[in-house]
Amino acid sequence: MTKTGMIDFRGVNKWFGALNVLRDITLSVEPREVVVVCGPSGSGKSTLIRCINGLETIRDGDLVVDGQRLGDPATNMTRLRTEIGFVFQSFNLYPHKTALENVTLAPIHVRKIPRAEAEQAGRELLAKVGLADKVDAYPAQLSGGQQQRVAIARCLGMRPKIMLFDEPTSALDPEMISEVLDVMVAVAEEGMTMMVVTHEMGFARKVAQRVVFMDAGAIVESGTPDEFFSHPKTDRSRAFLSKILRH
Amino acid sequence: MLENFSFRTIVEYLPLFGQGLVTTVWLSLISFAGALAVGIVLSAMNLQRGWLFRVPAKAYIDAVRATPLLAQLYFLYFGLPRLGFVLPELVVGILALSLNSGAYVAEIIRAGILSIPRGQVEAGVASGMTYVQRMRLVILPQAFKVTIPPLLGQAIVLVKDSALLSLISVAELTRAGQLLASDRFMPAEGFITIAAFYLLLYYCLKGLAALSGRWLGLQPARSST
Ligand SMILES: Nc1ncnc2c1ncn2[C@@H]1O[C@H](COP(=O)(O)OP(=O)(O)OP(=O)(O)O)[C@@H](O)[C@H]1O
Ligand SMILES: [Mg+2]
Numbered sequence: 254m255t256k257t258g259m260i261d262f263r264g265v266n267k268w269f270g271a272l273n274v275l276r277d278i279t280l281s282v283e284p285r286e287v288v289v290v291c292g293p294s295g296s297g298k299s300t301l302i303r304c305i306n307g308l309e310t311i312r313d314g315d316l317v318v319d320g321q322r323l324g325d326p327a328t329n330m331t332r333l334r335t336e337i338g339f340v341f342q343s344f345n346l347y348p349h350k351t352a353l354e355n356v357t358l359a360p361i362h363v364r365k366i367p368r369a370e371a372e373q374a375g376r377e378l379l380a381k382v383g384l385a386d387k388v389d390a391y392p393a394q395l396s397g398g399q400q401q402r403v404a405i406a407r408c409l410g411m412r413p414k415i416m417l418f419d420e421p422t423s424a425l426d427p428e429m430i431s432e433v434l435d436v437m438v439a440v441a442e443e444g445m446t447m448m449v450v451t452h453e454m455g456f457a458r459k460v461a462q463r464v465v466f467m468d469a470g471a472i473v474e475s476g477t478p479d480e481f482f483s484h485p486k487t488d489r490s491r492a493f494l495s496k497i498l499r500h
Numbered sequence: 501m502l503e504n505f506s507f508r509t510i511v512e513y514l515p516l517f518g519q520g521l522v523t524t525v526w527l528s529l530i531s532f533a534g535a536l537a538v539g540i541v542l543s544a545m546n547l548q549r550g551w552l553f554r555v556p557a558k559a560y561i562d563a564v565r566a567t568p569l570l571a572q573l574y575f576l577y578f579g580l581p582r583l584g585f586v587l588p589e590l591v592v593g594i595l596a597l598s599l600n601s602g603a604y605v606a607e608i609i610r611a612g613i614l615s616i617p618r619g620q621v622e623a624g625v626a627s628g629m630t631y632v633q634r635m636r637l638v639i640l641p642q643a644f645k646v647t648i649p650p651l652l653g654q655a656i657v658l659v660k661d662s663a664l665l666s667l668i669s670v671a672e673l674t675r676a677g678q679l680l681a682s683d684r685f686m687p688a689e690g691f692i693t694i695a696a697f698y699l700l701l702y703y704c705l706k707g708l709a710a711l712s713g714r715w716l717g718l719q720p721a722r723s724s725t
Contacts (some may be wrong), residue, residue, distance in 0.1 A: 328711075332628065345620060
């Protein structure tokens with residue numbers, strides 16, 4: 254019997270028209286594991302993690318998430334998505350809702366948690382990401398780093414089993430990056446299963462069990478952060494690392 | 501010329517103008533409510549991915565926008581009785597205005613919905629919302645704000661278009677002007693007076709648009725992405 258991870262890619266392929274964006278991806282993420290995905294622009298990192306919650310659909314191969322095969326008629330995708338938090342590069346907070354409302358919207362309407370209970374939990378989560386005083390602020394009144402922390406709290410409000418991050422700090426000013434990374438480290442240390450697209454080496458070294466390097470739609474290399482950053486095995490990963498280390 | 505201009509006759513006819521104004525206002529209100537209903541249904545059909553609803557909606561919108569309102573009005577006024585529906589003029593008029601304006605409202609609503617960034621839809625999808633939840637909780641409240649100013653613009657157009665109902669003898673504002681013009685042979689007095697009343701209605705709606713703009717401005721702007 255093959256062992257099943259929390260997220261299991263088996264021979265996954267995807268095309269955008271003639272472009273083979275994901276090439277024969279095989280990757281298994283264990284429960285509580287933190288996997289960092291890196292690679293050059295256009296290598297398919299976003300597409301890879303967007304497939305996991307069905308924001309993109311795969312063409313062939315198997316993708317099993319939390320024991321449910323995507324594309325299977327028996328899989329309730331809407332239900333499965335409630336178990337998967339997704340943090341976007343551009344935050345995508347609801348601009349017409351306050352920070353607290355952003356956090357409680359899906360718990361109230363999707364999870365059907367009573368409002369008072371959801372608000373209590375929402376306040377605690379916002380306090381946890383350091384925004385206890387911004388509960389009633391609208392997204393436009395928050396800095397990028399604060400918005401991204403609200404976005405993380407919004408995902409946590411659903412009590413997900415998996416959290417996916419797509420370059421969560423690359424739209425941020427440098428001085429705001431660490432406040433977001435600190436929150437992500439805290440989430441990782443609580444045992445969340447995470448896949449994080451990022452080039453933040455410090456974060457990878459601190460909490461990731463594995464770094465996956467992608468190029469041109471394929472996983473070219475994978476190893477522990479130390480193996481990957483200190484002893485990259487392929488020319489392509491060496492070339493990539495020399496580029497991100499230069500600045 | 502001015503010495504021939506009879507303010508006395510205008511004053512004499514004021515009650516008639518008043519009635520016409522009131523009729524214009526309420527038939528416009530009802531027609532606009534109808535146009536909103538038609539527009540919401542049409543835009544919902546038009547936003548579907550499948551062609552089954554989208555194609556008829558698009559065909560209807562094109563047909564309305566490509567033909568004169570007067571032709572549409574006559575089509576209903578003379579055509580419906582032929583099909584066995586004999587309706588009062590006023591009802592035919594309101595129907596025509598609703599069906600006509602509804603096509604424009606549909607396009608305004610669709611543009612408003614499409615102006616909401618894709619990331620908003622994705623955030624809703626990713627948190628497990630259904631299509632209906634996403635629309636109700638995320639997209640429509642934001643689109644609503646964007647559509648208010650152009651909708652009030654459409655309301656102004658509708659009020660002016662309602663003048664055409666005078667041609668099927670609905671006793672609205674323009675009809676009152678026509679009566680003065682034909683009874684007393686005073687077209688200048690008749691039509692200047694109704695022009696003044698239309699201007700009044702125009703400024704009321706413009707004021708409303710400005711107010712709603714200020715009210716909407718109070719809400720914080722969309723977050724930068
Ligand atoms: N909706 C789409 N339609 C067509 N092509 C797409 C679409 N989305 C992505 N692509 C293409 O697929 C490839 C992989 O895109 P993807 O966004 O996954 O890359 P990435 O590794 O996340 O890059 P980046 O670091 O720039 O975010 C790119 O060549 C991109 O242009
Ligand atoms: Mg990307």
